[in-house]
Amino acid sequence: MRRLHKKGVLLLLSIALVIVLGLRTELGRASPVAAANPSIVLPPAVPVVAGSGFRSPTADSTRILTQANFRDTAGRQLGTGRVGIVRSGEQMQLRAGIGLKVFEDTGTLQVMITAQLSDQVPQRMLGNEAGTQKQLSQFGLTYQTGQSGRQPDTKNIQYGFVAPTVSAPTWLTFQIGLTITPLFGIFVSPGEYSTELLRLLILPQPYTPELTSDHVVLFDGRSTDVQVAGLLPEIAPEFSLSAGATLTAQARGSATLRLTGNGEVGSQTVAGTLYFPPLLLGGAATIQVAPRTIYGVHLPDQAGSHGGQVAFHLALPSGLEATNVHWFWHGEELPDQHGETVTLRGLRLGDDGSEVYAIADFQKGGVVLEREVESNHAHLTVQPAGYTMAPRQALLIGGPDTSAAQSQTTFEFQPAITGDLPKITWSVMGPGPASIDNEGTLTASKIPGASGNVTVQARVTVGDELITTLTQQVVVGRLTAAVTTAAGEDARFDAPTSNGTAWRYTWQTKMPTDANWTTLPDEKGASLTLKNVQAVDAGRQVRVLIQVAGGFSGTTQVTSNVGVLYIEMPRTDYTLRTQSPFLFTAGDDELGQPASTTTTVTLAGVQEDQLSGLTWKAIAPDATSSSGAVVITPSRTDSRQATVHTTGMPGVAEIVARYRENGVLQESRVQLEVLSLADITVAANNALVFQVPTMTAPTSVVPTYDWVRMSGGQTVQVTARPTTAAVTQVASKVTSALNGTHYQLTMQFDYQGQPVSLHSNVAAISVTPPDGLAMQTLPSFAFAKYDSSRTNAQGTSYFAPTVAELITGAFQGKDPLPQTPGSDPTTADWLRDSNPTDNTLLISDTRGPESGEWQLGLKMTRFVSGFSGNSIAPQPETGALQLIFHTEDGTALTVPSVPIGSEDATILFKQSALPAALQQAEVLTFTVDGFLKLGPLPSTRVNSYQAELTWELALVPQPED
Numbered sequence: 024m025r026r027l028h029k030k031g032v033l034l035l036l037s038i039a040l041v042i043v044l045g046l047r048t049e050l051g052r053a054s055p056v057a058a059a060n061p062s063i064v065l066p067p068a069v070p071v072v073a074g075s076g077f078r079s080p081t082a083d084s085t086r087i088l089t090q091a092n093f094r095d096t097a098g099r100q101l102g103t104g105r106v107g108i109v110r111s112g113e114q115m116q117l118r119a120g121i122g123l124k125v126f127e128d129t130g131t132l133q134v135m136i137t138a139q140l141s142d143q144v145p146q147r148m149l150g151n152e153a154g155t156q157k158q159l160s161q162f163g164l165t166y167q168t169g170q171s172g173r174q175p176d177t178k179n180i181q182y183g184f185v186a187p188t189v190s191a192p193t194w195l196t197f198q199i200g201l202t203i204t205p206l207f208g209i210f211v212s213p214g215e216y217s218t219e220l221l222r223l224l225i226l227p228q229p230y231t232p233e234l235t236s237d238h239v240v241l242f243d244g245r246s247t248d249v250q251v252a253g254l255l256p257e258i259a260p261e262f263s264l265s266a267g268a269t270l271t272a273q274a275r276g277s278a279t280l281r282l283t284g285n286g287e288v289g290s291q292t293v294a295g296t297l298y299f300p301p302l303l304l305g306g307a308a309t310i311q312v313a314p315r316t317i318y319g320v321h322l323p324d325q326a327g328s329h330g331g332q333v334a335f336h337l338a339l340p341s342g343l344e345a346t347n348v349h350w351f352w353h354g355e356e357l358p359d360q361h362g363e364t365v366t367l368r369g370l371r372l373g374d375d376g377s378e379v380y381a382i383a384d385f386q387k388g389g390v391v392l393e394r395e396v397e398s399n400h401a402h403l404t405v406q407p408a409g410y411t412m413a414p415r416q417a418l419l420i421g422g423p424d425t426s427a428a429q430s431q432t433t434f435e436f437q438p439a440i441t442g443d444l445p446k447i448t449w450s451v452m453g454p455g456p457a458s459i460d461n462e463g464t465l466t467a468s469k470i471p472g473a474s475g476n477v478t479v480q481a482r483v484t485v486g487d488e489l490i491t492t493l494t495q496q497v498v499v500g501r502l503t504a505a506v507t508t509a510a511g512e513d514a515r516f517d518a519p520t521s522n523g524t525a526w527r528y529t530w531q532t533k534m535p536t537d538a539n540w541t542t543l544p545d546e547k548g549a550s551l552t553l554k555n556v557q558a559v560d561a562g563r564q565v566r567v568l569i570q571v572a573g574g575f576s577g578t579t580q581v582t583s584n585v586g587v588l589y590i591e592m593p594r595t596d597y598t599l600r601t602q603s604p605f606l607f608t609a610g611d612d613e614l615g616q617p618a619s620t621t622t623t624v625t626l627a628g629v630q631e632d633q634l635s636g637l638t639w640k641a642i643a644p645d646a647t648s649s650s651g652a653v654v655i656t657p658s659r660t661d662s663r664q665a666t667v668h669t670t671g672m673p674g675v676a677e678i679v680a681r682y683r684e685n686g687v688l689q690e691s692r693v694q695l696e697v698l699s700l701a702d703i704t705v706a707a708n709n710a711l712v713f714q715v716p717t718m719t720a721p722t723s724v725v726p727t728y729d730w731v732r733m734s735g736g737q738t739v740q741v742t743a744r745p746t747t748a749a750v751t752q753v754a755s756k757v758t759s760a761l762n763g764t765h766y767q768l769t770m771q772f773d774y775q776g777q778p779v780s781l782h783s784n785v786a787a788i789s790v791t792p793p794d795g796l797a798m799q800t801l802p803s804f805a806f807a808k809y810d811s812s813r814t815n816a817q818g819t820s821y822f823a824p825t826v827a828e829l830i831t832g833a834f835q836g837k838d839p840l841p842q843t844p845g846s847d848p849t850t851a852d853w854l855r856d857s858n859p860t861d862n863t864l865l866i867s868d869t870r871g872p873e874s875g876e877w878q879l880g881l882k883m884t885r886f887v888s889g890f891s892g893n894s895i896a897p898q899p900e901t902g903a904l905q906l907i908f909h910t911e912d913g914t915a916l917t918v919p920s921v922p923i924g925s926e927d928a929t930i931l932f933k934q935s936a937l938p939a940a941l942q943q944a945e946v947l948t949f950t951v952d953g954f955l956k957l958g959p960l961p962s963t964r965v966n967s968y969q970a971e972l973t974w975e976l977a978l979v980p981q982p983e984d
Contacts, residue, residue, distance in 0.1 A: 069220035076145035078217035089120030091218035107303035191253035241284030269319035330490030369444035421473030527570035599691035610784025637682035650676035758799035792867035821857035836956025880928035880975035886968035901958025
């Protein structure tokens with residue numbers, strides 16, 4: 024069942040908080056967007072306020088034909104309400120219609136219009152007299168329709184209107200009315216009829232309102248109210264505050280945003296937008312209020328240590344500057360402190376909990392934004408003394424040959440101590456290889472060989488009050504200035520070491536004539552050993568670059584003094600002798616003679632009681648490294664002698680004895696070459712050659728060589744006599760029968776008047792079989808009668824059969840055959856192979872496991888006389904060759920007998936008849952026992968008879984499809 028898995032993904036949603044409290048305020052907004060509701064809601068009608076100067080409207084059903092309304096200049100009505108919005112300079116009409124009863128037109132009719140600008144006192148004016156035009160024009164009105172003189176067209180009272188110029192949104196309110204005065208009081212009653220009020224909100228054109236606030240610089244806890252300047256109370260602006268955490272915003276009523284500093288340093292910009300509903304003459308007005316930047320500033324609390332100092336700093340946003348700063352501490356002004364930072368020194372525990380504040384002017388770009396702003400009151404914490412001290416250089420190099428950079432250091436403190444408060448008194452505790460001055464500079468002694476640990480004490484005081492006493496250790500040391508040693512020895516230079524902290528060492532060396540130092544990348548310890556120095560190294564200079572602790576968290580590099588190498592040259596008055604100039608690597612001693620792997624070296628001509636400091640070593644021919652070919656074991660009984668043992672590595676080694684004889688440095692050397700007989704790998708059917716290891720070291724000896732070969736626990740002498748030839752051919756055509764055998768060399772020569780015989784290590788012989796399926800060796804047989812009761816002249820029990828035995832058929836092979844190689848038959852009625860050393864059949868198969876099964880066949884001719892050529896022909900049913908194949912694991916394969924004289928080969932066995940472990944072997948070795956049975960041969964004569972065997976190795980035929 025296939026199962027699908029899905030990984031869960033956590034989605035993080037960022038939510039912007041929007042606060043709407045009458046006033047619409049959006050926090051974290053980069054810029055305002057269109058409001059969902061306008062900033063002002065226009066009522067459909069304007070109520071009359073009692074005592075305001077306006078009349079109560081007349082009911083429509085009484086006299087009002089057409090209520091007061093707004094129209095464009097073409098006379099089309101604008102909207103259906105009594106309240107609208109226009110921009111300064113826009114033109115429109117005010118209209119109304121009042122009906123008259125019968126005869127009322129005989130009276131005096133006067134159009135009255137009442138207008139109020141903003142909250143000024145309403146003005147009531149005759150609306151149809153020329154004398155009132157100047158008064159009407161104050162409100163943008165022009166009387167346009169009516170009868171001439173005092174009789175207006177009361178059914179169509181019309182005023183032209185041009186919105187007056189204003190500096191802020193301003194209400195303009197109108198009421199149109201008609202008064203009737205009877206002429207002589209006949210037929211007409213006096214009356215006054217008034218329309219409902221019209222109200223217009225006039226917007227300046229252009230209009231860019233500004234934000235106002237009492238403050239623009241806010242310390243934490245200080246607030247300011249932001250408003251739109253000159254805004255009517257009915258208009259609720261929308262505020263937006265740029266992203267940031269400097270200020271906290273809160274709505275105050277419908278037109279004010281209160282911003283409070285919260286201790287974060289930065290600036291945020293507040294902007295406003297006014298949204299108006301559609302204007303009477305088209306379009307909606309969205310007015311952007313000019314933004315205002317408010318700055319958050321902070322005076323952080325500080326903490327200091329007893330006796331130390333602390334700095335208070337006004338934290339200001341980028342570009343904002345504090346000028347004319349006055350600092351106050353403990354309620355008093357600090358003299359001569361007028362920067363943005365004040366430093367209080369020599370703190371006492373009584374200062375803990377005191378307050379620090381500043382009063383400053385703030386400006387940006389040279390423009391003063393706000394004056395005499397008092398900061399928040401920051402708190403000072405004074406802690407008990409917690410000073411620590413550390414040297415800027417933990418190691419000084421002493422002695423007369425050092426520079427100030429090597430031999431001097433100062434100290435640093437945490438917290439830092441600067442100026443003259445607190446005061447530090449310096450001293451070195453006890454005797455030591457350094458001194459310190461009143462300024463705290465520690466200088467290592469110039470005395471040669473100056474070294475040791477120096478303890479420095481610093482007493483920190485404020486006035487007569489002890490704050491703390493500090494101590495610190497510094498190491499004074501030197502690099503080994505001079506090393507004298509003999510050529511061929513090692514030279515060691517020691518650098519100063521730390522008291523537990525980890526130092527890093529970089530060693531460099533050069534000869535006096537070299538301009539530059541050479542770095543030794545592999546040398547990283549506190550000492551440098553130059554191995555096997557020679558005469559050419561005399562005068563070599565050594566120095567070390569030491570990375571030591573520097574201050575509290577850093578490191579610094581110290582350059583040591585220069586050390587010099589001096590070489591003492593030994594004399595060579597005596598000879599080092601060895602028993603043999605050659606040795607062999609160790610081998611498998613169980614297979615042959617033990618290898619010659621040791622010799623004794625002896626100092627000749629030296630009295631043992633005159634020797635001292637004798638050392639032995641073996642070096643490579645290049646004299647720059649130790650030899651890996653030998654190891655040396657000094658004698659326990661005679662210090663002039665040592666035993667040299669070879670390792671498994673061939674090569675030339677020089678044995679060096681260095682000693683002092685009566686105080687004089689002496690050196691004796693002798694050369695040894697370690698030889699190794701190499702393993703041989705040869706392909707079948709090629710020549711097998713034994714070769715003496717190549718000798719690279721010059722020598723005057725003339726060796727002779729003997730070779731032996733080992734197989735199956737038997738040793739075969741290869742060379743009949745010692746030879747001086749370095750190369751000996753063992754076989755012209757080798758087979759896999761020699762695979763896995765071994766060979767060894769014996770080398771003989773005279774050396775220093777003594778015969779020397781050396782045995783090499785035992786080496787292996789590997790024979791690579793030929794490609795494919797092949798027979799590499801075939802057995803041959805010499806049949807004879809076997810009689811264990813007697814022995815012939817060759818010491819065996821094989822005898823030629825008599826003529827009479829052949830004629831009478833004494834060898835008809837009726838007795839059972841032996842199943843063990845070389846065992847005696849139970850009876851003597853078989854002729855048996857008398858040549859058991861040449862009875863090996865070797866088959867190799869490198870084709871691979873999927874190449875097809877093979878089979879082995881054999882056919883045999885009749886016996887033919889070696890003298891006359893005549894043949895003897897036993898009957899097929901009474902004459903046959905019987906073979907038994909013995910495998911290497913001891914299995915005996917009994918195969919069909921091979922008839923004598925048959926034309927067809929007899930299949931002896933197939934590959935699958937072998938034991939399972941041998942069926943896929945690349946090389947198969949069989950030991951073949953041969954037995955011959957013969958029927959009566961009446962025509963037999965005294966003679967030697969031979970027959971030919973034909974072996975056939977082929978793939979097993981496959982059945983035809």
